Structure formats: C-alpha cells, structure tokens
Amino acid sequence: MIADIWNSFRSLSLWVQIWVALILVPTNLFSMVFIDQPSGKLIAFLAVTAMAPNVAVIFIERGFSKLMALPHIPLWTILLVILLFWRPTGSPQYQMFLSVLFLVNLVSLIFDYMDAYKWWRGDRKIAGAR
Secondary structure, eight states, X not given: OHHHHHHHHHHSOHHHHHIIIIXXXXXXXXXXXXXXXXXXXXXXXXXXXXXXXXXXXXXXXXXXXXXXXXXXXXXXXXHHHHHHHSOOOOOHHHHHHHHHHHHHHHHHHHHHHHHHHHHHTTOOOBTTOO
C-alpha cells in the first residue's frame, strides 16, 4: 500500500510534487506555530483540518486523486474570507505569514475548484494507477 501511494505521488507532475511537499503542506502546518496570536487557533484549525481528510483519501484510494480537492474547498474558502475581510492583528511575523498563507491557499483553491468539478463530472482516476 505504501509503495502504491508513493508511486502515485511520484507520478504527479514534478511541479505538483514540489508544490504539495515543499509549499502547500508545510505552509498550512506552519500555522500551528502562531496559535498564540489573535485568531491563531482558528487559522490553524482551518488550515490543517482542510488537509487532514486527505490522509484517509490517500490510504483508501491507495494514491492521489481529484477527490483530494473536496475537503480544501469549504475550509480554505472560509479561511481566505477571514484573511481578506477580517484579518486578525498580531506580530509582524504573523502578518507576513498570513499573507503567505493567503496566497498559497488561494493558488491551491484555484486548482481545487477545477479538480473538484472534474471529480464531480466523473474523473475518478488515481494518479499512477495501473
């Protein structure tokens, strides 16, 4: 199973692998560093909880699919609305991080909305599946 998951991940485009492993996941996990900042717990909850269901999806499907976009959509959309219209105050480092988090999740959501649409339309392929 682990080999199937790894092979599925490695079958993704190199830029997607880099995006997920070095930018998307670390940025959202890094939100936990700021839980002591204003609304830090809420920000971390939305950022991390949107990713958590994908662990189950990856194991159930034995790889990566467009289904992984669905958990991101409601939580990261709420997160972006908060960051855009009700941005919390806090340290300069926190403010910088919130800007990065907003940008990273905005880019991700653009792809997520497209992938969710494709999944709903029947594209249920598992990356790298034989």
